[in-house]
Amino acid sequence: MAPIEAANIMEPCLDKTRHIKYWTRCIKTFLPHQYTSNDSNRMYLAFLMLSALDLLGVLTTTCSTEERRDYANWIYRCQHPRGGFRMWPGTDLGERANESNAKWDPANVPATYFALASLLILGDDFGRVRRKDTLRWLRRMQREDGSFGETHVDGQLAGGRDPRFGYCATGVRWMLRGSRKEGRLMVDGDQVEDINVDALVECIRNAESYDGGIADQSLHEPHAGYTFCSLGALRFMNRLPTSSTKPTDTRRAPSNPQEVIRWLAHRQTDLLDPDATQDSEFIGAHRIKNSQPVPPSQSATEPPPLTLHQSPDKSIITPFDLHTDGAAGMNGRPNKTADTCYAWWVGASLHILGQPALYNQQAMSRYLLDKTQHPVLGGFGKFPGDLPDLYHSCLGLAALALAGGGGDVKEVDAGMCVSKEASVRLEALWKRWDDEEISR
Incomplete structure (x- = not known):
């Protein structure tokens, strides 16, 4: 039998019909x-379903x-009547709510x-x-060291000190404050205290690792x-720092953006089997000289993109030749196998830093569509051959959108x-x- 020409092999594509059926079944x-x-x-879970259906363009x-x-x-x-939202209505005690049982019904960041x-x-x-009420509640959810908790129970902040709560808290602040300057804000005619932005930035800087990644602490x-x-x-x-950032400017992070970008770029790997023993993420290393950022599309809801000026001695090293024909996903830590969700966590991080060209988007799309897209049920699994789940199916779609999505x-x-x-x-x-505040 004659060998199949590589040029005749069809590129994998998104089975949109099956994905729509998967998400429709989930939400209904x-x-x-x-x-x-x-x-x-x-x-x-509701967020994952709504976001996925919206990304597929079929929510309405x-x-x-x-x-x-x-x-x-x-x-x-x-x-929650005191600000914020619950994760579900099951903790709402309604008319039976009082100070003694309030700990069973906290708002959640x-x-x-x-x-x-x-x-x-x-x-x-x-x-x-x-x-x-939500912005005031949010201020109470921050610790003195800058980190945020998850809930406030019996006068104590519950939850770890990792960036997940800081991300959600600042996302809430962003949606309810917008791009207004830091500090007190007039809301419904009353002043509302802002979170301690400097303390949170310092908290993030303290979690930076020697190799460029960022940890929980x-x-x-x-x-x-x-x-x-x-x-x-x-x-x-x-x-985020920019090329025009000066030492006298407000506190910014990360302290070394180049190292963060380098660490992120090295997360792309063709190690797909969780049972494999050798990680090939550094095979075929490719040095990009004088690479320049590709500015993302900008809207008023997005802060200015990070702009970096690189010299030849500080060029970014990526683990994959940008012309490879293979499938290459992302891992979350060195020497780990690729996992669908990290296609989003890593890819989105590079986009936030204004460096979308520093990972192989074609190889990433091939990994998602050919390896973890479920051929029968739709959606995406964690690893090749896995059944789809809401978490990986939504983040897989979002990562595919970052890489172009093919329309x-x-x-x-x-x-x-x-x-x-x-x-x-x-x-x-x-x-x-x-306009409402101006008219008051």
């Missing part, structure tokens, strides 16, 4: 029994106007981010959001997820994991709030 029927343990995380056709209104009403049903982002996707005008191993959350938080606060998915906001079509709606909200 019972989820698989494995999700029972995540019942108290429904706001997070798959879900009727009445259904989308019901989704928004359910989200507002989870709003990640839930608040997912709730607001979901409302944005649904085209809601935030008219029922307790904006002033000082001296811990860096991780792509933590790196994204740190960079995303800095983007929300407009504290099958909408453009995605790299800082928010929602479509750019959704994120630009913030501009009208911010203008409305400004």
Whole structure:
């Protein structure tokens, strides 16, 4: 039998019909029994479903106007009377709520981010959001060292000190404050105290690792997820360094953007088998001389992109020849196998830093479409051959959108994991709030 010519091998493509069926089944029927343990995380699951359907461009056709209104009403049903949102309505004690049982029904920082982002996707005008109460509650969720907790229970902040909560907190602040200057803000005629931005920036700087990645805290191993959350938080606060940054400027991070970019670029790997023993991520290393950033499309909802000027002795080394024909995903740490979710965490981080050209987007797309896209059910699995799940299926779509998407998915906001079509709606909200304050 004659060998098949490489040129005749068809490129894998997004089976959009199956993905739509997968997400329609998820949002309109019972989820698989494995999700029972995540019942108290429904706001997070709702965000994944709404964002995915929006990225596929079918939210308004798959879900009727009445259904989308019901989704928004359910989200507002989870709003806490003291500000912020719950992860689900199951903790709402209603008329039985009092000071003694308040610890069983706290507002939740990640839930608040997912709730607001979901409302944005649904085209809601935030008219029922307790904006002033939420911003005041958010200030109480910050520790003295700059980190954020997840909930406030019995006078104590619960939750770790990692960047996930800082990312969600600054995302909430970004959506409810916009690009206004730091400091006190007039909301509904009252002044609202801002978070301590400098302290959070310092917290992120302290978590930087010697090799360029960012960890959850000082001296811990860096991780792509933590790196994204740190960079995303800095983007929300407009504290990423630029080429014009001066020592006298406000505190910024990361302290060495070049090393962060280098670390991120080395996360692309063709090691796809979790049981393999040899990591080939450095095979075929390719040095890019004098590479210049490719500026992302800009809107009023996006802070200025990072602009770097590189010299030949500080060129970025990427682990893959940019002309490779193979599939190459991303890992979250050195010497680990590729995983669908890191296609987003790493790819989006490079886009936030204004360096989308420093990973092989074609190889990334091939990894997602040929290796982890499920050929029967639609969606994406964690590893090749795995069943799809909401988390990896949504982030796989978002990562594909970063890499172009072939016209099958909408453009995605790299800082928010929602479509750019959704994120630009913030501009009208911010203008409305400004006009309301001026008219008071």
